[in-house]
Amino acid sequence: MEFQYYLPVNLVFGRGKSEIIGEKAKELGKHALIVTGGKSTKSSGLLEKTEELLKNNGLSVTIFDKVTPNPLTTTVYEGAELAVANGCDMVIALGGGSSIDAGKGIAFQAVNGGDINEYIYGRKSSNKALPILAIPTTCGTGSEGNGFAVMTNPETSDKKSLRCSAIVPACSIIDPLLMMTMPKEVLASVGFDALCHNMDAYISSIAQPLTDMMALEGVRLAASSLPILYEDCENFDSWDSLCLASTLGGMVINTAGVTALHGMEHPVSGLKDVVHGKGLAALAPHLYEASIRGRTDKFAKLSVLLGGQNERDFTDRIRLLLKKLNLAVTLGEMGVEEKDVDWLAENCLKVSAPSMANHPVVFSLEEIKNIYRKSI
Template identity: 80%
Template sequence: MEFQYYLPVNLVFGRGKSDIIGEKAKELGKKALIVTGGKSTKSSGLLAKAEEQLKSNGVTSTVFDRVTPNPLTTTVYEGAQLALEEGCDLIVALGGGSSIDTAKGIAFQAMNGGDINDYIYGRKISNKALPILAVPTTCGTGSEGNGFAVMTNPETLDKKSLRCSAIVPACSIIDPLLMKTMPRETLACVGFDALCHNMDAYISSIAQPLTDIMALEGARLAIESLPKLYADAEELPGWDSLCLASTLGGMVINTAGVTALHGMEHPVSGLKDVVHGKGLAALAPHVYGASIEGARSKFATLSRYLGGRDENDFTDKIQELLEGINLRVTLGEMGVEEKDVDWLADNCLKVSAPSIANHPVVFSMDEMKEIYKKAL
């Protein structure tokens, strides 16, 4: 048995831990760029709370609130320019995965400059970035626990991740109480994303013992907590569990990677700007259904977690889970048409080749096209 595991992140987990944002920020810098979206952290009061905490701990701050779902490389450039103009030496991310990924991109771009796509595609390499303090308000992407930052190039519609250890957050504060303001539809989407991260990493051909242990626990926690929270958002132990599932999912994909499900979804949300969790839900039964032969024992284990008997009813159990959280959707309902299938398959191999290669069944171009068509 041989493997290597490296993930330098300081996780501060627990209800109410958002009360120490200022304390942790003070350890990392003196002037912060707060990266967030335009609405949720303002309406919840988290942005004002963070600003006050930073001030009381001697950290000045500037707000960049231009983050949108499926963040753009152009937004990263705007934020990095503001960070440089303001002399920021710390990036504070408040919000969901889009805010954290944008913050990571800004932290990287502010230190490196140039065309960030060169680094995304590996034409250039750097391990420099401003320190990042991440405070997630959704429990899905797990971005607080890895060195990935997914962004879309608006010129090419390529949705691909910047990956390097420098953008692993220096500190991530995971406060389950911050999640309670999510609408139920958002909860369903992000919770399913958290589950899929863990399942993808578990079945990955580059999985290893530590990622298997964490991914299975993350999957178990997500499966048990998501339906309960969808039915009753006041179920506090469920928030603890789903938040941990999300963070574990982010951690395991840092090492084991995602597989074909995420690889095939990214072109969908890059092209149509759809909610990532919905794209996963539309594709999951079809991608996983075509994959059982490649990892029968692992799919059997996951099926039993879902309440099934073995690998043969895994996809049925996924469908039941999606039905229970009102997430049975199709790509067609998201605006994808049959004429888009060729572009999606081509783009998938352009932006997600490693994810396709890591899958237990390596799909051909024609097989991917057939899966997209079934999901319409």
């Protein structure tokens, strides 16, 4: 047994822990750039509260509130320019996975400059970024627990991760109480993403003992809590469980990576700007059906955690869960057409080659196209 595991992230987990945002921020810098979206943190009052907590602890604050779902590289450039112009020495990423990914990208870009795509594709490397304090308000991406920042290049529609240990948050505050304003539709999508991160890491060919342990616990927590919360959003214990599942999912993919499910979804949301969790939901039954033969032992364990018996009913359990969450969707409903299949398959192999190679079954180009077609 041989493996390496390294993930330097400081997690502060618990209900009400957002009250110490200011205390944690002042350990990292003096002038914070708050990176967030345009709506939810404002309407919930969290943005105003965060600004107040920072100022009460002696920090200066600049706000960048232009993050959109499936954040763009151009948005990262704009945020980094603002950070540099205002002398910001730290980034507070406040919001859902898009805000955290954008914040991480901005923290990297503010220090390194140039074309961030050079770093995304590994043609250049750097281990420097502004320190990041991550405060998630959705429980899905797990970005608070890893060194990935997913962004889309609007010129090419390539959706790919910047991967760098410097953008692992210096501190992440996970407060389940911040999640409770999510609409049910958002909860379903992000919760399914959290489940898929853990499943992806577990079946990955580069999984290892520590990631297996965490991923299985993440699957158990997500599978048990998500249907409950979809029906009863006041169940505090289930919020704790789903938030921990999300963070575990982010942590395990940092080491074990994602596999073909995420590899095939990223071109979809890169091209059509769809909700990531819905794209996963459309692909999952068909993709997993073609994958079980690659690791029947692991799919059997996953099925049991989802309430099934063995690998033979795994996809049935996935379909049942999606039905409970009102996520039984198709790519066709999201605007994907037959004419898009060739581009999606080719972009998948271009952008997500490592993820596809990590999958239990390494699909050919034609097999990838067939899965896309079935998902339409």
